[in-house]
Amino acid sequence: MAVIASLHLQPLSSFSSSSSPPPPSSSKPLYLKFQTSHRENLRHLSSLGIVPQNPRLAPPANDLPVIFSAVNFLKSKGISDEDFPRLVFLCPQLFSPTFDISKIDPVFDFLTGELGASTEESKGLIVNCPNILLSDVEYFLRPTLVYLKELGLRNLNRASKMNAHVLNTRVEKLRAKMRFLKSIGFEHEEAARVCGRIPAIFGYSVDDNLRPKFEFLVYDMERELEELKKFPQYFGFSLGKRIKPRHWHLKKKNVRVSLSRMLMWGDQKFYSKWKP
Template sequence: MATVTASLHLQPLSSSLSSPPPPSPSSRPLYLKFQTSHRENLRYLSSLGVIPQNPKLAPPVENLPAVLSAVNFLKSKGISDEDFPRLVYLCPQLFSPAFSISETNPVFDFLAGELGASAAESRGLIVNCPGLLLSDVEYCLRPTLVYLKELGVKNLKRGSKMNAHVLNTRVEKLRAKVRFLKSIGFGHVEAARVCVRVPAIFGYSVEDNLRPKFEFMVYDMERELVELKEFPQYFGFSLGKRIKPRHWHLKKMGVRVSLSRMLMWGDQKFYSKWKP
């Protein structure tokens, strides 16, 4: 106790009478500095749409470094502020503390190197299909790219939704579409040509989409395979909303036109051309 009293008596009298100077930033309590930083981080991440604006729904304090690391990494790769809400919605794993964002480096290297995509094109592919970042380059992306090139599909680096999802499709699923086309009478070269002209075909289910359309064309529309070879875009139209209604309308009118003329026209032009 005597030691404490002595230390107090060492201070000049003036210091006890005047107001103490404000503490320097370095001498402020650390917990205040941490709380301010935490609030700023929450505000920043919520402004990007990475975390909810409601503080009660914010992730635990210990998870924020991983989230911030993911955001900074993706921004360094060309991801824009406005892209984050979509990335979080479609691929929340990217911002999980259990996931190391650096694991996506091989995908970025693949897009830039093997695919030849620019930073803007890579961004377009990733934003359209964030799952690309979780794909394995060796077992998924590279074999798929090789197979698509063998078929003759080009411009895959363009950042479209279709390209992004096709690149993120396993080779076996792509081959299934080619096998289906060959099973209904297309040669291999012809099937490859269809895939080049209508790459969206890779995203369609054989049993739920392609086969019902083919069977309706053959059995209900009574059309030949040669018409499908001339207009493979037929597979890209909705069976229930476009193909069937227009076919039955033309049949009722006693009119028969090519598949392209039947399907390519807009509703106004089509139904005004063949009025009941």
């Protein structure tokens, strides 16, 4: 897109002596126009990570107005130059010449209006999860927000990676985690409190993460559900790298400690306490 700046010049006659005749009433002001070159436009988009540095791989000149429109729109919403490379990498559709950038305006309205996020918080949520811009407000984001609030989650407007990804999770996936917790013995209120305390649980796979950890707790560690209810953070630790090695280490020592003591301590403190 050619960026045009205009310089208004006074008619030369205005600088002449008083004896000079005035210019005709029909005379028009003169303008000098400076056009940003196609190469400079490409250089700017390249600095943002939107187009390749190699001019041969650059998009056609006719596509640049649409791309610049997307850039200007996002900048008007608080996105800064240093944020663009991440947006391009994770959500390249935003800068496609066939994408209508106005379609994402409702997402910004949702973040500021319904979620209560400031401009800076909205920007943080988007940078943490750019694909949230492609989510439908009515059928996706709003139902998710309502469900999360029903579970007691608060401060979802804070610009954390956790909040961004939870907000961009469909309600059915959220409910699947609740169903799992209830299936292993949590009451609805208890399961809701767990999700409120550890929203990261919404990002864990039931079959690949939560269920194997629960089964190891019950069948290998021979621990009761009540202990898990007291320390649901157990689900946040790696089964292969943290839970299993420490359990087997303590079992060899014939030592049994609480889940929190077993998992919360750093490696140095843990293994110096119960040396191999």
